[in-house]
Amino acid sequence: MNKEGNHLLSLFSYCPKCGAKAFVEDTEKSKRCEACGYVYFMNPSASTVAVIVDEGNRLLAVRRSKEPAKGTLDLPGGFCDCYETGEEGVRREVLEETGLEVIETRYLF
Structure with missing residues (x-):
């Protein structure tokens, strides 16, 4: 808006x-x-990526379902929708791509 x-x-x-x-x-x-x-x-082109590590220090990766690089490993994430914050975008993308619900977000960089 x-x-x-x-x-x-x-x-x-x-x-x-x-x-x-x-x-x-x-x-x-x-x-x-x-x-x-x-x-x-209308494509604002803002994007997010999730770095999710479990108790065993293993990094969560997903297989890309679309081009470019379809089938390769990637971190969960993607483009934010209009009027969506980065936190909202990463929560939505992780849920869509993995079925996992993000409880806590924090910026790494």
Whole structure:
């Protein structure tokens, strides 16, 4: 939300591709042009990663389910949703990727 309490995508009325005033909300993160079909995604690109170590000092890794590097080992994490804090994003990503619920978060760097 901006300081007036409006969703940032509400500022866009015209399609950036064809110029039509047919730009409607598609999802919470996107708008779609009813004239040409163009979809604009609001992508803040903030991301998080979880470093989870158990009592035996073993690091939790997951297999990537998508490209790039599908099938390789990685730390759980991913992109934050709009208006999501880093802590909320890492909790959601860990739950989605591992089924584990994060109880405590702290910044390492």
